């Protein structure tokens with residue numbers, strides 16, 4: 001696992017966007033796994049900037065989102081469909097047919113989830129999955145106790161997650177209690193994982209995920225089982241990491257080796 005510690009939120013966003021842009025440049029029809037929440041906002045803003053100013057081309061890019069609230073229509077102001085449209089899809093040249101987000105209004109959840117998994121498989125699999133992290137260390141909506149082998153399914157949100165997300169709704173009672181989410185097993189199938197975290201409020205979750213035991217109680221700890229993970233975290237989010245100095249040292253060495261290779 002690569003742990004890249006940067007100064008602040010803007011640096012997290014720039015670094016994550018440059019990794020995703022690199023993926024698109026080397027494979028123009030890349031399959032991106034995308035996330036919602038406040039953390040990826042800066043990453044999407046930077047990708048939009050790269051599209052507008054540097055010609056980053058999304059015309060062949062395909063995407064699969066991690067999750068969607070169950071019961072919310074795509075045009076609901078707090079749906080993840082709406083979030084993605086407003087923050088990324090509506091601002092770059094991606095084709096509507098190449099975008100996939102779980103359907104929060106599906107009548108047959110089991111069949112829908114099976115089909116979502118099938119669509120990911122048929123696309124050739126996700127090349128890089130962007131991930132935020134919940135305060136309890138969840139990925140997508142894989143709350144504590146989710147099987148580390150879980151697939152896309154309906155999940156009940158914890159009180160903590162409902163409370164955390166209440167800030168986006170006018171009333172806490174409006175926050176959906178259920179969501180359709182890719183499973184931890186689905187996430188681990190992606191070829192690369194890119195976790196981003198910012199702020200002291202995420203420090204405990206980051207520490208538990210990167211340095212804690214692998215446990216279904218902190219589903220992001222499953223990242224430790226994946227062969228190609230990059231965690232980009234800012235100083236406040238990395239505060240509790242015991243091996244912080246070592247991670248920084250590793251990045252310094254990598255930079256030196258790259259610089260020497262370029263001479």
Ligand code: GLP
Nearest residue numbers: 036037038039132133134140141
């Ligand atoms: C929700 C999303 C997660 C996200 C988390 C943290 O639970 N389903 O994908 O990582 O919120 O969001 P934020 O980045 O706003 O802290």
